[in-house]
Amino acid sequence: MNILVCGAGAIGQLYGGYLALAGHQVGLLNSTGLMRSQAFQLEQLDGSQQRWQCTQLTTPADVILVTTKAYQVIPAVKQLLQQRRLNSPCILVLLHNGMGPAEQILPLLPAHCQLILASSRHGALRTAANNVKHTGIGQTDMGAAATNDDHLKALTQLFSSMPGDTFWHQNIWQPLWQKLLINAVINPLTARDQVANGNLLAPHYAAEISQLCSEGAAVARAAGITMQDDQLVEQVRQVAQATAANRSSMLQDVLHQRPTEIDYISGYLVQQAQTFKLPSAGHQALLTQIHQLAPSNG
Numbered sequence: 001m002n003i004l005v006c007g008a009g010a011i012g013q014l015y016g017g018y019l020a021l022a023g024h025q026v027g028l029l030n031s032t033g034l035m036r037s038q039a040f041q042l043e044q045l046d047g048s049q050q051r052w053q054c055t056q057l058t059t060p061a062d063v064i065l066v067t068t069k070a071y072q073v074i075p076a077v078k079q080l081l082q083q084r085r086l087n088s089p090c091i092l093v094l095l096h097n098g099m100g101p102a103e104q105i106l107p108l109l110p111a112h113c114q115l116i117l118a119s120s121r122h123g124a125l126r127t128a129a130n131n132v133k134h135t136g137i138g139q140t141d142m143g144a145a146a147t148n149d150d151h152l153k154a155l156t157q158l159f160s161s162m163p164g165d166t167f168w169h170q171n172i173w174q175p176l177w178q179k180l181l182i183n184a185v186i187n188p189l190t191a192r193d194q195v196a197n198g199n200l201l202a203p204h205y206a207a208e209i210s211q212l213c214s215e216g217a218a219v220a221r222a223a224g225i226t227m228q229d230d231q232l233v234e235q236v237r238q239v240a241q242a243t244a245a246n247r248s249s250m251l252q253d254v255l256h257q258r259p260t261e262i263d264y265i266s267g268y269l270v271q272q273a274q275t276f277k278l279p280s281a282g283h284q285a286l287l288t289q290i291h292q293l294a295p296s297n298g
């Protein structure tokens with residue numbers, strides 16, 4: 001298959017690398033255009049190093065995987081449209097944390113492009129421009145944004161050569177919301193207090209986490225998502241425990257003075273709360289605090 005990865009960062013190189021190693025033609029796009037054919041290195045969890053080559057695709061891509069930060073997705077897709085890369089039938093997959101871009105992108109797409117939304121629980125770290133380290137194996141969740149053609153399920157096969165499972169969801173919004181709600185607690189709290197994820201298990205965070213979870217779960221329920229307050233608290237605790245030593249992506253962005261994805265995590269939640277006329281004071285406070293610590297977009 002011809003696969004174009006738009007966003008040659010940590011996640012783009014991780015997915016692109018595994019796909020190339022499985023025999024697909026993988027082209028890489030960065031913000032300046034298609035990258036020339038060159039070598040990359042993927043370090044697997046066992047420390048083994050695999051070399052792979054990106055290709056300067058000469059025919060249209062069957063699948064385009066957008067792996068930029070959330071705040072880069074809309075400009076990246078507009079660029080794909082301008083560069084006429086969406087002129088032939090293709091599957092466009094958005095893979096990022098946070099929510100919001102899909103709703104804006106759907107109306108821009110030609111009818112022959114199917115929009116798939118995906119969320120990744122893999123961990124990837126870029127150690128040099130063309131080197132990525134696979135730091136944690138996780139699942140990939142995917143599903144169609146609008147239509148639910150059964151043939152799209154076959155897309156999960158594409159990722160079968162990667163370690164970690166890929167799941168197809170009839171309703172992708174459920175796992176996307178679930179991840180959003182967890183990120184909306186762990187990421188801004190760890191970034192604000194500059195602590196590792198596991199510190200959030202300390203008793204002094206319990207009341208704030210409980211408020212954030214009940215606000216978040218109520219908004220999700222209003223959006224048609226199944227989520228109970230105490231179930232969310234438990235999920236947050238499990239993720240904080242499982243990733244105890246990690247610095248969240250938002251904390252890393254704040255420490256490096258890079259833009260954060262806060263507008264697509266807490267910002268999206270607050271916006272949805274306003275739409276449903278529900279309280280979101282806890283999330284609004286975190287949104288303001290993170291805006292004061294780092295820029296929110298590029």
Ligand SMILES: NC(=O)C1=CN([C@@H]2O[C@H](COP(=O)(O)OP(=O)(O)OC[C@H]3O[C@@H](n4cnc5c(N)ncnc54)[C@H](OP(=O)(O)O)[C@@H]3O)[C@@H](O)[C@H]2O)C=CC1
Nearest residue numbers: 007008009010011030031068069070072076096097123124
């Ligand atoms: N890294 C991880 O372990 C995980 C990340 N995620 C999520 O995946 C998404 C990507 O994260 P990650 O890979 O870490 O981020 P990176 O910043 O490493 O990668 C994003 C890449 O997109 C490029 N880019 C920006 N704008 C464009 C454009 N218009 N066209 C083409 N490329 C563009 C960036 O280039 P430049 O820097 O030059 O702007 C950069 O190389 C985020 O939403 C993140 O939260 C999810 C799970 C785990």
Ligand SMILES: CC(C)(CO)C(=O)C(=O)O
Nearest residue numbers: 186243246247248249250
């Ligand atoms: C799950 C968590 C919080 C792990 O650090 C994450 O997704 C992130 O850091 O963005």
